[in-house]
Amino acid sequence: MKARLTFLWVASSLAAVLFASSPLYAQASKEAIVDLSPVPQIHETPAQRDARMQWWRDAKFGMFLHWGPNSLSGKELSWGRDAHRPWDINGVQTPRTEDAYYDNLYKQFNPVKFNAREWVKIAQAAGMKYMVLITKHHDGFSMFDSKLTDYDIMNTPYGRDIVKQFADACHKAGMKLGLYYSTRDWYHPDYLVGDNAKYDKWYRGQVEELLSNYGKVDVIWFDHVGGRDWGKWRFDELFAAMYRLQPGLVINNRAARFCGPATPEDRGPASPEINKMTDGDFGTPEQALGTMDLKHDWESCMTLVGDQWSWKPDGKMYALDEMVGLLVSCVTGGGNLLLNIGPMPTGEIEGRQVALLKQAGDWIKPRAKAIYGTRGGPFANGEWGGSSHHGNTVYVFAKKWQDETLSLPPLPQKIKAARKLIGGGKVAFKQTDKGVELSLPADRRDPIFTVIALTLDQPVPAGTVAGGKR
Ligand code: GLC
DSSP states (O other): HHHHHHHHHHHHHHHHHHHSSSSSHHOOOSOOOOOTTOOOHHHHOOOHHHHHOOOOHHHHHEEEEOGGGGGGGGGGGTTTTOSOOTOOOOTOOOOOOOOOGGGGGGGGGGTTOHHHHHHHHHHHHTOOOEEEEEOOTTOBSSOOOTTSSSBBGSSSSOOOOOHHHHHHHHHHHHEEEEEOOSSOOOOOTTOOHHHHHTHHHHHHHHHHHHHHHHOOOOOEEOOOOOOGGGGGOHHHHHHHHHHHHHHOOEBBOOSSSSSSOTTTTTTOOOOOHHHHHHSBBBBBBBSSSOOSSSOBBBEEEEESSSSSOOOOOTTTTOOOHHHHHHHHHHHTOOOOEEEOOOOOOOHHHHHHOOOOOHHHHEEEEEEGGHHHTEOOSOOOOOOEEEEEETTTEEEEEEEOOBTTEEEEEOSSOOOOEEETTOOBBEEEEEEEEEEEEEEEOGGGGGGEEEEEEEEEEOOOOOOOOTOOOO
């Protein structure tokens, strides 16, 4: 009897051990957490983080590209789809429905004039250092050759992998490559159905495709999940896989955005590790300029034309000074600008947009030193302009003067010289413990902003704001 009991005990323990160590168990269990040791957001030191983020912080200016079969409609990407959006109607689960027009647009999508090298050239001419392309938006259409769905670019009349051409062109030109992926999906039949396990596994498979098939990926840009429930998502599996495939990856803060507490029968509240990972590397103020913040990384994403992300025929476009102003506000406030372009159904970018981007690049390039590789501050930015700094130099972007002068808060470092960045002419300055005053007659100022380089006796410590904290 005793021998039989011992046998049963050994056998059942063995089964438990085998079950627990199998990947199936890890998938099925609501509690099991996979090995997160390669995930930098959890493990890296501040110095390692600075090293991983450096190119991104130095880059300042990127191009966002919202594009897909929907551009044929001229309406907004995904939001122009006239069908129910599970979890995006007041946070309520609604049945998935179709839009007979929108969901069939891919059958006509044939962007024969798409030339990824051309896009990269346009971005370079604008002074952009990275590009982020939609690979799948909320409408569920994959712009890449995905083995996991037929609703993809391979089934359009065009029939060639857009993401591949884009990635190749970026790699060839030394352009940093970013891929946008919307976890939220209003087309997929399994999205948020039941415990969501099917969809969750499927989309992670797509992310793995994106991070396996296109060479080095520098940024992955998620765009929200629906449903208020942590238990419906395996973010631990997602992050472990992403960093196994692309160790240096930079990730935005929307991989788990809109997930609320799990229901009791699920996994319970997210662990601190999950929150730390899914908060990602940078904040994403949308259609708004980030307020100055030198302590956290952030990137404003804004549309160049109107308030629409995908192509809008005849939409109102920013003027050159406004567009340069957006960039300067981000740079001086400690962030990046991801400026969105909506290519046309043909695959081309509108001529008027190309021309404006080029003009912006022509303004930026002679002022490159004051932009790329700098950090925001030390002067708090505002209506008057802003500042950036690098080494012993502070770059003042002056816009609004009071008559001939610009009054700035006190600076602890000593100013040794003040010169215009363009042309190098001297700028008169007065420095006291009450503040700094720069003077320049109106006829010596430059268009949009006058950039003035202040040479200091020592560097500005990172993250400090002159005359007050932020
Ligand atoms: C929002 C919108 C989406 C857009 C994104 C860009 O999440 O839903 O359409 O692509 O912002 O930041």
